[in-house]
Amino acid sequence: MTELLFAAYFLVLIATLIIKTPIIKGPWLFLLRAFFPNWKFFHAVGYVPHLYARSAVQLSSSELQWSDWVLIYPRRVRRLHHLVHNPDTNLGLGQQNMVDHFWADLHDLPEGEDPRGLVSYQMMQRLSCQVLCARDVNFSHSQFELRMVLDGRTETLDTHVMMTSPVVAC
Amino acid sequence: MLSAALTQTLIEAGVQAPTLVAIRATELLFAWSLALQTLEYLRMGKYMADDAFWSWQLQRADIPNVTVRALLDVLFKPSMHQSHLVLRLCAAIALAVQGASLPLIGFLFAGNLLILIRWRGAFNGGSDFMTLVLLTGLLISQVVGAFGNIELGWQAGFWYIAIQAITSYFMSGAVKLLRPEWRNGSAMTIFLNGAIYGPLSATHLLRNKWLALLGSWGFIVWEILFPMSLLDPRLAAVFCAVAALFHFLVFWFFGLNRFFWAWLCAFPAIMWCSAQFSARFV
Numbered sequence: 001m002t003e004l005l006f007a008a009y010f011l012v013l014i015a016t017l018i019i020k021t022p023i024i025k026g027p028w029l030f031l032l033r034a035f036f037p038n039w040k041f042f043h044a045v046g047y048v049p050h051l052y053a054r055s056a057v058q059l060s061s062s063e064l065q066w067s068d069w070v071l072i073y074p075r076r077v078r079r080l081h082h083l084v085h086n087p088d089t090n091l092g093l094g095q096q097n098m099v100d101h102f103w104a105d106l107h108d109l110p111e112g113e114d115p116r117g118l119v120s121y122q123m124m125q126r127l128s129c130q131v132l133c134a135r136d137v138n139f140s141h142s143q144f145e146l147r148m149v150l151d152g153r154t155e156t157l158d159t160h161v162m163m164t165s166p167v168v169a170c
Numbered sequence: 171m172l173s174a175a176l177t178q179t180l181i182e183a184g185v186q187a188p189t190l191v192a193i194r195a196t197e198l199l200f201a202w203s204l205a206l207q208t209l210e211y212l213r214m215g216k217y218m219a220d221d222a223f224w225s226w227q228l229q230r231a232d233i234p235n236v237t238v239r240a241l242l243d244v245l246f247k248p249s250m251h252q253s254h255l256v257l258r259l260c261a262a263i264a265l266a267v268q269g270a271s272l273p274l275i276g277f278l279f280a281g282n283l284l285i286l287i288r289w290r291g292a293f294n295g296g297s298d299f300m301t302l303v304l305l306t307g308l309l310i311s312q313v314v315g316a317f318g319n320i321e322l323g324w325q326a327g328f329w330y331i332a333i334q335a336i337t338s339y340f341m342s343g344a345v346k347l348l349r350p351e352w353r354n355g356s357a358m359t360i361f362l363n364g365a366i367y368g369p370l371s372a373t374h375l376l377r378n379k380w381l382a383l384l385g386s387w388g389f390i391v392w393e394i395l396f397p398m399s400l401l402d403p404r405l406a407a408v409f410c411a412v413a414a415l416f417h418f419l420v421f422w423f424f425g426l427n428r429f430f431w432a433w434l435c436a437f438p439a440i441m442w443c444s445a446q447f448s449a450r451f452v
Contacts, residue, residue: 002447006397009333010397017341018348028234030232030291031232031233031286031290032286032287033291034298034302035302037296037300038341039338041295043345043346044349045356045357048364074366075366076367082421084206085209087211087213087214089425089427091217092366094224095223096366098223101290119228119229119231119290126222126225127223130223151363151364153359154377
């Protein structure tokens with residue numbers, strides 16, 4: 001009997017992958033999603049959200065002179081001791097997770113609603129400012145952009161802009 | 171010589187008192203994993219300050235209930251949060267030294283929920299989920315034990331942990347099998363290029379199409395077959411050994427050190443459940 005229950009359990013798991021069911025959403029479900037793990041890691045290749053930011057200085061003619069767009073994407077140097085202590089890398093991974101959440105929040109935002117009210121938007125704005133400040137503190141305005149990037153095995157296949165923030169004075 | 175003697179002692183203990191060995195191994199591994207996580211959190215204080223990226227002043231707007239938000243405002247004050255982490259570290263040490271008890275596991279469970287909320291539901295994804303699975307299993311063991319049947323409590327706890335861990339491998343393999351980019355091996359190269367320690371060097375072996383294909387299929391088949399580990403404890407030992415290597419590679423390429431330790435904590439439960447389950451056929 002126990003063996004049959006096990007077999008039925010794994011059949012149900014397979015069925016959940018094939019049969020599409022409605023997704024239940026809510027703020028508490030999101031915050032406590034660790035209770036409902038789906039165990040799907042690195043499963044689908046597709047467009048990945050990347051955060052870009054740029055800064056500007058105001059010229060005497062009151063025009064803005066913009067820097068190039070900077071990709072905000074965590075890259076770290078591997079060390080074996082990171083196996084037991086790796087806060088910096090984990091913070092980088094957490095930062096990129098937040099970019100993913102921002103994309104998901106934008107995706108779920110009702111048509112016409114202002115994204116600036118989103119917590120994830122405000123976090124992205126703060127992250128952009130901090131990264132730009134770390135590069136050069138002498139700027140007066142900043143802007144960030146969420147781009148969807150489709151990578152292939154050897155090169156980037158496609159990119160499109162999902163959202164560009166308004167220019168803000170810093 | 172010493173390690174051979176120690177291994178022999180462990181094997182004998184495992185044969186004579188498998189449940190006690192599984193309990194102690196789970197407690198020690200989990201205490202280690204919790205301690206590592208907590209020490210990392212303790213280093214992140216400045217990234218959680220009011221003017222930092224992970225500021226609670228920004229994140230508190232996610233909390234829908236005013237009363238809960240006010241309570242969390244107090245609990246997530248920097249000094250309070252740091253104190254909580256220090257207590258958590260002490261609790262992890264107590265778990266290693268004294269073993270599990272209801273107050274200790276209850277504190278760790280409640281504290282873990284707070285940490286999850288502080289990091290917007292999860293700091294490190296899967297490792298947070300597996301840590302919660304371990305804590306839930308330990309909580310089940312202690313709650314059932316508190317009602318008088320300690321052995322039944324550990325049985326229930328171990329089965330909960332083992333089923334969740336086996337499910338994690340099975341689901342992870344099954345979703346990959348359904349994706350063409352995993353079946354043709356390209357997904358592995360793409361993910362490794364995007365990893366935090368990436369991109370792969372131009373001459374890296376995993377840029378080779380056939381090696382990537384072989385690696386992808388190797389992991390897919392191994393993950394999907396993981397439920398077979400219940401059929402024999404020796405088979406479970408092999409599956410767990412491959413799993414340890416797999417998690418090490420995930421750490422090596424993706425920097426996910428917490429995954430390595432979180433999943434390792436579930437191995438004693440998998441081995442114990444395999445011994446129990448296979449004994450039915452003997």
